[in-house]
Amino acid sequence: MDFFEHQEAARKKSAILTVYFSLAILCIIAAIYCVAVILLGYFDDFGGFWHPELLAWVIGMTLLVIFGGSLIKMHTLSKGGEAVAQMLGGRKVHPGTTDNLEKRLVNVVEEMAIASGIPIPAVYILDSEKAINAFAAGLGTHDAVVAVTSGTLAKLNRDELQGVVAHEFSHILNGDMRLNIRLMGLVYGILVIAFIGWQTLRLAARSGRRVSRNSKGGGGAAIAFFAMGISLTIIGYIGVFFGKLIKSAVSRQREFLADASAVQFTRNPAGIAGALKKIGMEANGSRVHNVHAEEAGHLFFGNALSNAWLSALSTHPPIAERIKRIDASFDGSFEKVASQKAQSQKSQGKKLSVEGSKPLAGAAAMGGGAGLAALAGEALAPENVIERVGAPSFDHVARARQLIDAIPKRLKDAAHEPFGAMAVIYCLLLNEESEARTIQLNHINTHADPAVRPEVGTLAPLVQDLGKEYCLPLADIALNALRGLSPEQYGVFKEIVSSLCLADKKIGLFEFALQRLVVQRLDSFFGLKSKPRIRYFAVDQLQVEVHLLLSALAHQSGQDETLAQQAFATGLQMTGMDYALSILPPEKANFARLNKALDRFEAASPAVHKTILAACAACIGADKKVSIGEAELFRVVAEVLDSPIPPFLPGEFQKV
């Protein structure tokens, strides 16, 4: 099942959940009705069992409370992953942090993000949780958040940490997160009744104590309160039961899948197995104490709640079974593991590996002519591309590490905090032609914060020397830090980026890609743009835009007219639309229009995204040569199409 099929499947899963959820509501309504009849019969001499008025009232009120609760929760969570992280008591980690343990975590997350082709997620730490656990939350790859407990930071080594982060990334890439958040919202509604019951009980207990001391008159009211509280709590537990059932139905299988994916990314089963074993050894394992842990239990890496009385209600499969699936030699006992760990830690000493410790196996060297062409052709064969979406492998992680390590430290440090990151982006947009460059630098002088100019001056030579394939990863890091801007600062930044692109009177490929990336990622972060609803379910509805996109891509290959037309035709064929369209001339297929087309693509379904992506791959790969420029444009288009593509490996493109 490929990435796009995963996404469709996740959406369809909601249907099953709705069934469970409706069942829960029916049971709750029935229970409340019975209780109401009993109570009223006791007080008002209510005859009989069937009271349609009362039933209508009970139905109305119950639905109101349940949907009210769900609505409130969904509204809170609609703000994305950061809302969930903050709800669970998380503290945001600054990308330029100087704490060694935090730095290590940031490095691991950056590596994984660049390897997967998604924007670098924000990183949070749950300071007050000492057990080993982690979660990923968000509505999509654009607002994803990865959080770990302070116990995780302190107790796991780098390989194990990487295993846990890889597991969380697979949740992000498999489209689990949106479903999980929806789930949280929905289930909260049926938990609300239990909460109300608890509160009523507490109120009744307090007032009951007072009443029994003073007089006997109010005794009846207190008893009624008490009875209501107990019944609401009991009824509420029906909700809790169904809630757990629903969540476990969704999450348990996915945990095995995520574990397997983690092994695939890291090619190091010992990492994630080690983390699981450490959880198994701890008394508190992976318990999270925050009050909201119950609602969010299914988001976590390990079981965050106390062991359910019925194993079917647990959000996670048993630890021993998870370990066995990864490490067949595991025999189920944790004592042996403990002594092994003690030995290996003594030999390791206190060495803290912040950077990657594993040698870079599998980082392919640049091959010669024919071999190159073959690889390039293969890499862009549409089936291979589709398979690769959302499925980074160990080679990609190694490649990401290589890319990150090759960027000069001065640039990386600058890119890790907002001020320097701004300067880095400006430098990346500077033209190579000296005339245009002067115009751009003058613009920075006049419009940007005066302190930015010297920073740009210092960083510009470093950026100029940077190989083209390192530019997008550097931009990835900078864009992550730019989330630390205030909305006002972002407005100024965006203006300057746009004018720098226009300064040389024509927009180059890289400038277009970078500007689009900036706007794509940061506009949604600053709330200037929200994810559009899906409106286009067939590629035919977007034929104008596809025509434009393929024309633009075909022209990018730098070939002459005939070959461009051929590339265009190859791409068009892939879409299955057999209208007789010919390639648009470059003036018509310009970047300004392309931007608008990309906006429309955002509102298309995953199936349409898949078709368009395959068409683009076919178009670019038609001439069997891929330049870095084409590769980058392709990755930007893929990001707009919500299809994370891992970076190209060195043999797959040629330096043009």
Added chain:
Amino acid sequence: MGAALVVLGVLLFLIIVVAVYGVAIYNRLVRLKNRYENAFAQIDVQLNRRYDLIPNLVETARAYLKHERETLEAVIAARNTALAASKKAAADPGSPEAMKGLNQAEGQLTGVMSRLLAVAENYPDLKANQTMAQLMEELTSTENKVAFARQAYNDSVMTYNTGRQTFPDNLLAGPFGFKEAVYFEIEDKAKREAPKVSFA
């Protein structure tokens, strides 16, 4: 019986509507508060870098500035005060006491630093020293970053304070303990300019 039920029903409905709206407002205030607290964390990273640079600077300069001992010691003292103040502020960003303390301490530190640099102008040997030049460049760069982060923090504080005061959010601000946040400003306006000294 019927009438009473209907009235109760409508009442419950209204309560729920108000509750939903109230939660939305509360969440917004929480979000704005988190934003300025995050923004402060960013200033903190840069401030700490600055506090780390200053002792190195003082040590390098000490050999050359043998007769300026009081100035050097004043710098170290101001730096230590500012460090303590920043830790207090980090524990409770935006609170009046903590921020006032930080504003004052930072103002004093900036003042003392510019005096040190003015004094150092008279010592060409010191100006020629490579390490000194490098440290100065880092210091200036860090101070730029502090200024930038400060701007972001003040922006978020303003958004929060405005949000907190407008109707109907102001109804919830008091009872839920959303206090007014304080800006980060260097107290002595004359000394707000970062000293521009070139060590070319």
